[in-house]
Amino acid sequence: MTNPEMDAQVHFTDIKKHFNSYTLTSRMNWVLATYEGIALMILYFKLRSTKAPTVKAT
Amino acid sequence: MNENLFASFAAPSMMGLPIVVLIVMFPSVLFPTPSRLINNRLISIQQWLIQLTSKQMLAIHNQKGQTWALMLMSLILFISSTNLLGLLPHSFTPTTQLSMNLGMAIPLWAGTVITGFRYKTKASLAHFLPQGTPLPLIPMLVVIETISLLIQPMALAVRLTANITAGHLLIHLIGGATLALINISATTAFITFIILILLTILEFAVALIQAYVFTLLVSLYLHDNT
DSSP: OOOHHHHHHOOOOGGGGTSOSSSHHHHHHHHHHHHHHHHHHHHHHHHHHHHSOOOOOO | OHHHHHHTTSOOEETTEEOHHHHHHGGGGGSOOOOSSSOOHHHHHHHHHHHHHHHHHHTTOOTTGGGGHHHHHHHHHHHHHHHHHTTSTTOOOGGGOHHHHHHHHHHHHHHHHHHHHHHOHHHHHHTTSOTTOOGGGHHHHHHHHHHHHHHHHHHHHHHHHHHHHHHHHHHHHHHHHHHHHHTTOHHHHHHHHHHHHHHHHHHHHHHHHHHHHHHHHHHHHHHHHO
């Protein structure tokens, strides 16, 4: 399934060199970026819920 | 009737002491250690079977994967012998217990995954994204592949538990139905008895197939990670 020779055949430029769905390194980068994105989202929503002002009973 | 149906799956005890450990250890008694160059018939047949299975199972593995040979062969021997012994009347089958199957599946699966991450970190991480995935689908596919990886040990354990438990339950039910029908209609009881015989033959096959499937899947997970 993963073909190291594919790394040599496919030529990408700019950001696509590090984030495409063909080479082993870029696939790894996409996976790590997805995990980091999920972690950031969880962190954001957690911080938002702690910062939200609580409604005081009158 | 309800209590009797599931009574065979309860952990057995003798005079208040749990004997499940003895039952789990018992199949090893049936596989004596070869002590001579040319052994007796039982050991020779077992050796032939083990060689046949190991050649077929380890053919796909590289040198690293073949270090798991003892583990995989012990696994298939243990599960198949336990399943077959469980088909004896009034016996307890350890592989009907989800706890036991999880205890086998999780460490083996975790071992293969940790081996993969330790020796081939880049390839193991890249495995979560199939080659050629379109850009908009990438995050979703990474999540789906992660979930499918984490579900693997659960599927392994539940598959074995469900297959063996279902077979035992069916045998119990159809056996009970055969007995109940004897006084009502002999012909129907006879037909039900034939179904029981066929089901028992099927359960013999299922016992061996499930052992093979469990071991083969562990072997495939190992192959993906070595």
